[in-house]
Amino acid sequence: MYRHFNYDSFRQGQKEIISDVLHGKDVLGVLPTGSGKSICYQLPAKLVDGVTIVVSPLISLMIDQVKELKAAGFKDVIALNSFLPFIEQQRVLNNLDSYRLIYVSPEWLQKRKHQNYLKQLPVKLFVVDEAHCISQWGHEFRPDYQRLHEVIEALNHPPVLALSATATPDVQADIIQSLNKPAMKRHIYPMDRNNIAFCVKEVDNDQEKLERIAELTKSYFVPALIYFTSRQTAEETALSLSAKLPKRNVAYYHGGMEASERLRIQQQFMNNQIDIICCTSAFGMGINKPDIRLVIHYHLPLQIESYIQEVGRAGRDGESSVGVILYHKGDFRLSANMVKNELPSIEVIDQLIATILTCQSTQVDLPSPEQLHILLDINEGAARFIQRQLQKYGLIRDSEWFIDEKKWKYVREGIVQYLEERQLYKNDKLNELYRWVQTGKCLRQTLYQPFQDEFGEPTEQCCSNCGFDWNKWVPEPLFKMPEASSPLNWRIKLQKTLNMEEA
Amino acid sequence: MLFQGILVDCFQKINQERTSSSVYNLLIGKKAIQTIQDARFYHIADYYGIYPGLAKDDYRIQLNQLIELDYLREDNEKKLQITKKGRSWLASCKTNLDGFAGAKYANVMETFKQRLLLFIQTITNTSKKQYLFIPISDNYEVEQFVKGFYKQYKQRSKEVLHQLYKELEKALSGLSDLEASMFVDRITSYYSYGSSLQQLSQDYQLSIPDCFLILQKGFYRLLRVQEYDNDYPMLRLFTKNLAISDTPLSQTAQLTLRLLQKKHSFKEIMQIRRLKANTIQDHLVEIAMHEAEFPFFDYLDSAIYEEIKEVVHSKQTYRLKEIKNNVNPDISYFQIRLALVLYNK
Ligand SMILES: [Zn+2]
Numbered sequence: 015m016y017r018h019f020n021y022d023s024f025r026q027g028q029k030e031i032i033s034d035v036l037h038g039k040d041v042l043g044v045l046p047t048g049s050g051k052s053i054c055y056q057l058p059a060k061l062v063d064g065v066t067i068v069v070s071p072l073i074s075l076m077i078d079q080v081k082e083l084k085a086a087g088f089k090d091v092i093a094l095n096s097f098l099p100f101i102e103q104q105r106v107l108n109n110l111d112s113y114r115l116i117y118v119s120p121e122w123l124q125k126r127k128h129q130n131y132l133k134q135l136p137v138k139l140f141v142v143d144e145a146h147c148i149s150q151w152g153h154e155f156r157p158d159y160q161r162l163h164e165v166i167e168a169l170n171h172p173p174v175l176a177l178s179a180t181a182t183p184d185v186q187a188d189i190i191q192s193l194n195k196p197a198m199k200r201h202i203y204p205m206d207r208n209n210i211a212f213c214v215k216e217v218d219n220d221q222e223k224l225e226r227i228a229e230l231t232k233s234y235f236v237p238a239l240i241y242f243t244s245r246q247t248a249e250e251t252a253l254s255l256s257a258k259l260p261k262r263n264v265a266y267y268h269g270g271m272e273a274s275e276r277l278r279i280q281q282q283f284m285n286n287q288i289d290i291i292c293c294t295s296a297f298g299m300g301i302n303k304p305d306i307r308l309v310i311h312y313h314l315p316l317q318i319e320s321y322i323q324e325v326g327r328a329g330r331d332g333e334s335s336v337g338v339i340l341y342h343k344g345d346f347r348l349s350a351n352m353v354k355n356e357l358p359s360i361e362v363i364d365q366l367i368a369t370i371l372t373c374q375s376t377q378v379d380l381p382s383p384e385q386l387h388i389l390l391d392i393n394e395g396a397a398r399f400i401q402r403q404l405q406k407y408g409l410i411r412d413s414e415w416f417i418d419e420k421k422w423k424y425v426r427e428g429i430v431q432y433l434e435e436r437q438l439y440k441n442d443k444l445n446e447l448y449r450w451v452q453t454g455k456c457l458r459q460t461l462y463q464p465f466q467d468e469f470g471e472p473t474e475q476c477c478s479n480c481g482f483d484w485n486k487w488v489p490e491p492l493f494k495m496p497e498a499s500s501p502l503n504w505r506i507k508l509q510k511t512l513n514m515e516e517a
Numbered sequence: 518m519l520f521q522g523i524l525v526d527c528f529q530k531i532n533q534e535r536t537s538s539s540v541y542n543l544l545i546g547k548k549a550i551q552t553i554q555d556a557r558f559y560h561i562a563d564y565y566g567i568y569p570g571l572a573k574d575d576y577r578i579q580l581n582q583l584i585e586l587d588y589l590r591e592d593n594e595k596k597l598q599i600t601k602k603g604r605s606w607l608a609s610c611k612t613n614l615d616g617f618a619g620a621k622y623a624n625v626m627e628t629f630k631q632r633l634l635l636f637i638q639t640i641t642n643t644s645k646k647q648y649l650f651i652p653i654s655d656n657y658e659v660e661q662f663v664k665g666f667y668k669q670y671k672q673r674s675k676e677v678l679h680q681l682y683k684e685l686e687k688a689l690s691g692l693s694d695l696e697a698s699m700f701v702d703r704i705t706s707y708y709s710y711g712s713s714l715q716q717l718s719q720d721y722q723l724s725i726p727d728c729f730l731i732l733q734k735g736f737y738r739l740l741r742v743q744e745y746d747n748d749y750p751m752l753r754l755f756t757k758n759l760a761i762s763d764t765p766l767s768q769t770a771q772l773t774l775r776l777l778q779k780k781h782s783f784k785e786i787m788q789i790r791r792l793k794a795n796t797i798q799d800h801l802v803e804i805a806m807h808e809a810e811f812p813f814f815d816y817l818d819s820a821i822y823e824e825i826k827e828v829v830h831s832k833q834t835y836r837l838k839e840i841k842n843n844v845n846p847d848i849s850y851f852q853i854r855l856a857l858v859l860y861n862k
Contacts, residue, residue: 265715278716505686
């Protein structure tokens with residue numbers, strides 16, 4: 015273990031899962047966030063004589079993991095997804111047998127041509143990461159995941175390892191059923207993190223949120239994440255915080271930034287060059303900083319599972335950490351609006367179909383289905399939803415449109431019904447989250463209840479409903495004062511940069 | 518300020534003869550004949566491709582600000598013109614605008630930059646026995662280059678770092694302290710992970726485009742000194758196998774050039790390439806700009822050339838339409854364009 019990954023011991027669950035995987039069993043592993051899920055397949059990938067395929071839903075996460083593995087000396091690893099430039103992809107596909115660990119996106123995997131490449135390989139392990147995406151009742155449902163069983167069959171049933179950090183018993187059953195592996199061995203571990211205390215605070219307005227955050231970050235010199243749902247608010251808050259806290263290094267991070275700039279921020283955070291990051295949910299996937307002490311939510315996500323994941327980035331080293339939620343009465347409406355915009359309205363879909371039909375009858379060139387967002391002014395998630403639905407009913411096949419009026423009439427009702435179902439489901443999830451925030455009962459127990467029956471004792475304080483006292487929370491300060499630097503000193507900085515300080 | 522200065526400078530130089538999107542194309546380094554030609558004619562080639570990632574929206578926002586500040590004004594044809602206020606403002610910040618060499622290093626810049634930065638990250642980490650780090654660049658070619666380079670020098674890392682310091686220190690001394698300091702902050706090494714543009718913008722209280730352009734200026738300076746001065750052997754190694762030339766001929770024009778060199782006629786080239794006359798003419802203009810030797814007088818006789826030259830002088834314009842209206846109707850746009858290339862040679 016140490017030899018491969020510089021870890022000195024297994025964490026809870028890893029050993030059991032890895033041992034079953036190495037014995038060729040099909041395994042479902044549910045491990046809490048921050049428990050090193052990826053080791054469960056990275057280590058077997060090193061050890062088995064053959065290829066490991068990992069299906070991962072987020073391309074950015076996939077790319078980060080490949081970078082980290084390469085940095086750690088695991089070189090024969092590659093990420094395949096539709097963003098790979100064509101020439102690069104051809105180069106990789108022609109040398110596919112030189113890789114041990116292959117990450118693929120579910121979309122990429124759907125193409126018959128791609129499957130044929132994989133069929134040539136001695137696949138010894140098929141990993142479904144973030145397996146809750148299989149389930150309609152999982153919060154990040156990805157329809158492509160529901161067709162994975164076909165791929166597994168095409169690959170002649172290699173051992174399957176499905177992993178998730180957030181799967182309720184219902185979702186677990188869905189995963190096993192969808193993968194068509196009833197004999198799958200389950201390794202389910204409790205989600206609760208006993209070193210994180212929860213602290214909910216109702217405020218009157220956004221201004222008060224900012225003041226509260228400034229207070230907290232002023233008194234605690236520890237690495238902190240502050241979550242937002244709006245990129246703009248994240249940016250603005252970062253700027254006003256750094257004005258209020260000249261001694262702290264504050265940055266922002268969101269999906270709208272260029273990849274290389276994002277990487278800089280991530281790495282500086284790892285290096286303790288930055289201590290406070292104002293971010294959206296785009297941050298944190300694949301981040302392995304062990305000593306984050308504070309996770310503050312300026313905005314809440316849209317369901318409990320996401321909250322558990324985000325707050326779970328705190329205290330991975332087991333030291334006492336706090337999750338703070340700041341909310342006010344207006345927040346719910348903001349969230350409800352976001353939920354609404356995540357799905358397209360049926361009017362939008364009608365309009366799209368009408369446009370396509372007109373284009374077809376007048377022989378105008380259509381953009382490909384992957385680019386249907388060009389035809390409509392909708393967000394990516396909604397566009398993806400439409401794509402998948404049309405695919406499901408055969409109105410899009412192999413990246414081509416197959417639409418006529420009759421077909422559309424035939425499938426429209428089904429889509430309307432499904433839309434309503436999804437909308438209701440998402441609203442339920444949102445209500446569940448806000449019920450939790452406003453509960454008078456123990457926050458820890460209410461949060462984890464859907465996932466497990468028993469709870470560990472908190473190592474320190476429990477939650478604001480059980481009586482949380484900031485005075486009793488004294489984490490070790492991690493930051494030195496930054497050195498004052500003036501442009502006049504650039505030569506000294508350059509010497510340090512080039513390791514010449516001893517000269 | 519720097520970005521705005523560059524914009525105002527461009528609009529002053531093109532003198533309402535081009536649209537605002539032609540300046541945008543210039544800054545992002547569009548490989549279109551028109552853009553390359555504009556860069557030459559209006560003496561703004563130094564700005565060619567200095568801001569490849571510039572978003573069209575950000576560009577518009579800046580222009581609107583300049584209009585609001587009354588440095589630029591929109592004329593009837595929606596073309597931007599510099600105002601009196603803009604002129605005097607530009608004069609006051611003139612010195613800052615020097616130091617770019619966009620067209621000259623258009624092929625080289627990005628790769629040079631990435632090679633240098635990735636090498637510094639690699640050698641500073643490994644010389645501290647730190648072999649695990651996430652590379653700042655994942656461009657395959659750059660990675661291969663740095664790998665090879667690193668293998669060659671890893672035994673002498675101390676010496677290499679010393680030499681790099683000497684060269685960077687000397688080169689950056691030619692910039693202002695602020696510019697040099699920003700450049701150093703951007704470098705990722707063992708000691709620290711380089712600042713993002715947002716951070717530089719905060720630290721130096723300058724806009725993000727200004728920070729980006731100041732960094733670019735630093736790299737142009739490195740490219741220039743290594744080319745003209747023998748004190749920079751190390752930096753010169755990072756330009757290895759990169760053709761420093763003006764913006765390259767497009768692939769399609771290269772093919773036409775090859776046919777031309779084989780003495781095929783215009784008609785034959787059209788037939789062989791199955792392209793329209795217009796397209797081949799575009800190629801010829803492009804070739805005329807690039808090649809030292811071009812048979813201008815196969816396409817226009819000296820009388821025509823003199824006539825066009827005359828109009829350029831009397832009307833003080835490079836605008837094709839205006840020239841066309843003032844010369845013999847038999848003279849084609851193609852001939853005017855060639856004449857302009859010749860005139861600027
Ligand atoms: Zn409690």
